[in-house]
Each structure stands twice: as structure tokens, then as C-alpha cells.
Amino acid sequence: MRATIKDVAKKSNVSIATVSLVINNNKRISHNTRKKVLKAIDALGYQPSRSARDLVSRKSGNIGFILTEDHFLKTEPFYTQIFLGAEFEARQHPYYVLLSMISADSSQQNTLPRFVLENSVDGIIIAGKVPEELITNLDKYSFPVVFVDYYPSENGHAAVLIDNLNGGMQATQHLIDCGHSKIAFIGGDMEHPSIRDRFQGYKMALEKKGLSFSNERVINTEIATSRENGYSAASTLLKKDNQITAIFACNDAMAIGAMQYFKEIGLQIPADISIIGFDDVQMDILVDPPLTTMQVPKVDMGSEAMRLISEILDHKINGTKKILMPVNLILRNSTCKLEN
Amino acid sequence: MRATIKDVAKKSNVSIATVSLVINNNKRISHNTRKKVLKAIDALGYQPSRSARDLVSRKSGNIGFILTEDHFLKTEPFYTQIFLGAEFEARQHPYYVLLSMISADSSQQNTLPRFVLENSVDGIIIAGKVPEELITNLDKYSFPVVFVDYYPSENGHAAVLIDNLNGGMQATQHLIDCGHSKIAFIGGDMEHPSIRDRFQGYKMALEKKGLSFSNERVINTEIATSRENGYSAASTLLKKDNQITAIFACNDAMAIGAMQYFKEIGLQIPADISIIGFDDVQMDILVDPPLTTMQVPKVDMGSEAMRLISEILDHKINGTKKILMPVNLILRNSTCKLEN
DNA sequence: CTGAAAGCGCTAACAT
């Protein structure tokens, strides 16, 4: 049988209240008593019971983490890393994290994660784009929520976001710095706020340098940011405008797909065409040439999210704070100075 | 404020004990009372409190799921799928699953998952190979454990395993059926029971057909089952014996790496050399040619594991049951009849 | 600075 608070109290000749105060680091316990109690705790291998604590404090001690199934199973461990960061951070808090995968298909979104139906979490982290319907359904339960790498249309939610606007600018700026002026943008799922912001950054960087922006150099009709869509985007891009010397792809998957197309038609990267991606995904260093990209701090985003939800639950802050995570240019070999 | 059992009792004019019996589906409640109580529960949106239940039943209601960090972050969502299966299955049970990543580096394995230190799980699922030290440390806590796709050296644990022996035989058999007789085996991490069994299956299939087995056709010195190791294995293999017409790689990653090597040196797959892998990983259909492989039911393995640990906790079975999951040959285009 | 006691929401004897 596991030791309880009573055992500790008995062993150290104090009341259970005192033991409770000790394990909760209450300052109004004398040094000696504390030491005595701590010793007993150690000797007995005592661990406070979660359920007892949760019962009296009316909390569950859990944070729910919601992810769509396809994000979780994606080949690139993007959201997986965010989860990892959140789980690591949780170790510093009194929280456990309950991961629940939901279908990305909004048609079957009547079903919320079990932990919300059963009220078994104190707060929720939602990573990546999820069906709006999920969010509306969730709203009825009024759990504190923080979003990661996504932001629903209605306002007023806490979120940890990538500084996509700035990242889009930096990426484009890098291409400009390399001497390029005919720079294309490959987008996909323009519904996604992140992609829109990266596009916005692209346009701003061009504008800032007085470079002309042309819709002929923009692909925004692909519906997903996948490798295949990058491949086809590259193909249509060249048909629209074959003067292009550089490309900013809205993410690495599309960049890699585009690279594949160019290589297949005999173009040299970066000699004939420079490509920069976004995300800094594991695959980047396995392709040839290694992909220049914008690094996003995935693990950190997870821990920030956990810290944020924790602060909200402690009522240290209200539930609308937003955190913008900085991105970094990672120079590899898919971009180079324009020769001529 | 959430409704409690008292509110339900009051609203339906019964005692809280009766309500308790109803929500626990006790049969000795009259139909009418049950209906009355159910109605009140519905009206109030009542949900039993987990912590209260757990407190009195002395359980945590959680299952711990342990995975090494690198398995979790692997590009191929192999263990991720197993987790997904486990989480889905948990929805049918009274359990939540707590996922914890540990370092694969045994040197820093003094630190057990927090949920074991804090006694917050009723049982544990361990997926994939983990440091032996973790297992020894864990043993002191005497949690029921079920292993998935790995099995520690000491016996007596429950496990959900792939039928690797049979799979290895089937894979090799397929190559033999295609007319091959000079069949090589590419292994990696021969410490891993799964790999050893696949190798064993390979040898048995050869033997069964009276084909000679030769160490010249076996690579067992690679230390990891990665793509890069598959690449280098293919290279050394050809140096050892260039008569080979077919290869059974112990997993898809190595098979794909080997394919890459062969393509680079100008060999045609499958015309010049047939390759079969193992695992049926997402990447398989993206390579050229698509890889013939042995399919392993990853999601099912997760749910089997959850079901198993659940049965153990219900004392329906003891903790040493083993489940062998069947594998299936998936014919794609990397293997073909031997022409001559 | 420490202890007594109430009570969190529920289950499980034990009564009736």
C-alpha cells in the first residue's frame, strides 16, 4: 500500500495539516518541522495522491492537446515537435497532457475529444489548423484555450504564432540580397493565416525594394501545401512566366516538390533558379541541394504554449495574449547570387 | 458550477447511492428509477468526477505510453501510428493515455517518466526498443507493462509483437517464387529481436527450398536500420557478392536506401535486382519504383496493446500474454520474376 | 507556528 499523508504525519509526529503545508511549500512552517516532515516523506517514499488533490482543488491537473490526425501522422514531425515541447514543459508544471487526435474532416466534427466531454482537463492547447466547427463546439464548454500555429477567425483567443509576416519578408529579402528581382511565390491553402502572412511578407519585401509585384509570379491556387502541389505549382509557374530566377515557397514541402520538378526538366539549382522554403524541416538536408529555409522554433512553440495556458490557469494573465515566435534564415545551398 | 451526484439525486428524488448504481450500470435498479435518474443526469449535463472516482477506487484512470524521443520524431510515423491506435482504443475504456518521451540514450536513463514517479498511471505501454535500464528501473514500481514491437531480454512480460519470423519467411518466399535463388539479406541493429526474427525467417525460407545460405549475402554489421545504412549496406553487399539478383531488406528505410544506391550505379529495379522491404511505410509509394513490402498493422498493434493492458488491469488475464500480429505481403513494383 | 475538523464527489458495505 502506498504511503498517505497520514503515514507521514504519524511518522513525523505532526498533524496531516502540517504535512500538507510542507508539501505545498507554505512558508509559515518552522524550519525544524519542515525538515522532520521532509525526512519522513523521503523515508516512506510518499507521493501525494493526484486524485485526492484534484478532488479538493476541483481541477483535473490535465491539459488537453488537440491535433488533427493528418498533422499527427504527417511524415514531417512538425506538430509532433510542438507536442514534444509542450510535454517537456508540462514536466515543470503540475500538469499532464492528454493528446487527442481529431479528424481533419469537418463533416464528422460533432464529436469532441473525450476529455472535454468528460471535463477532464483544465485547459486546452490546439495545434495547427482545425475545423472551425470544432472551435465553435468547444466554445460552449468555456475551457481556456491556446492555439498554436493557427488562429481562428473570431478573435479573443490566446495563441503562439510564428512571425510569418516577418519571416516572409526575410526570406524574400534574402533572395533580393542575392541579386534576384524576378522572384516568384508558391503558396497553397491560402485560407491558412500562416500562408497568407508569408505571402504578405513577400509582397512587402518586394515593395520595400521597389520591385514590381506580379500575379504572374504567384501561385495561390494549390489547395494543400504538399510536395506534390509544389511540383505542379512549379510547372504552372514556369508556364506563366519563364523569366523567374528565384522562388519563395511558402513551406519546405512545396519547395522540395518544386525542386524536384526543376531538376526533372534539367534546370540547375541554384545556378538556374534559387529556391527558399519555410519551416526548416528534417527533409531539407536530405535533398540535393540542401534547402535554404526559414527556421521555425517548433519545440519552443510547444513549451511556450504550455507556459501560456499555465499562466492563464493561474490567472496571471487573461486569455487573449499572443506570442509571436521569431524565425531565422538558415542558409544552405538552394539559393545563390544571381550571376550575369 | 458543475452538477454533482447530489444534484442528480435531489432532482430525481433518490439517494446518491442509487445514482451511483445507475451510472455504474448496476442491474439491481428498477427500470423506472433508472429512467428517472438518467433523465435528471441528462437535464443537468452531469458528468461523474474523475478525481472522486479515482480517489475512492484507488486508481488513476491513466495508462502511460512510453516512447523514445527519436522514435516519436522519426520521419516515418511508425510508432506514432501505434500510439494513435492505443489512443483510439482507450476511448472505449475508462482510460486516458499519458504519452511520455524518453531519451534513447541509456546513459541518462536515471530519470523515469514523471507519471511513474508520481504514481499517476495504472499501467504502462512501452513501444519500440528502449534502454534496458529503463526497464530495470521500472520493475521496482511493479506497474503492469505491455511491450509493443519490442521485447526485453528477461521474460515474463506481456507484449504485442509483429510476426517477424513468419514475415521474414513470406518476404523471402516471395522472392523465391519470383525465381530468385541468390537472395541477400540486409540487416541493421541485429540486437533488435524483430530484426533477428526477420533474419531467421529469411534463413528458414531458404532452407525450406533447399537454397544455400551464405554469409556473403548477409549484411549484419550496420548498427541502425536507417536509409543511409541501407545505402552503404547495398554498396558493401555488391562488393561481397555481385551475383545477387534479389534482396530482402529488414525494413523499408534500408530498402529505400539500398534502392537509391542501385539506381545511382545504374542498376534497374526490378529488372536487374529485386528488392523487398518490411513495415509498409508511407514513403514506399513515393519512391520509384514503389516498394514491395510486408505490411505490419501499426494502428491495430496500438489498440491491441491498450486492450491487453486493460484486460490485465481487470485481472481477466495475467501479465504475460503475448500477441503476434500477422503481416501481409504488399506487391508493388520493386520485385519481379527473374528473367533469363 | 501547528492542529482539529469539515468537506471535495464518489463508491461500497450495510441496512432496510
Added chain:
DNA sequence: ATGTTAGCGCTTTCAG
């Protein structure tokens, strides 16, 4: 068939 009641292990007033 249903109700009474005693805890489960802990936190938290409230006294002292």
C-alpha cells in the same frame, strides 16, 4: 430495490 453512512487522501478555514 433503494437509502444511510463511512471513508478514499487531501486542502483549507478556523482555533489556539
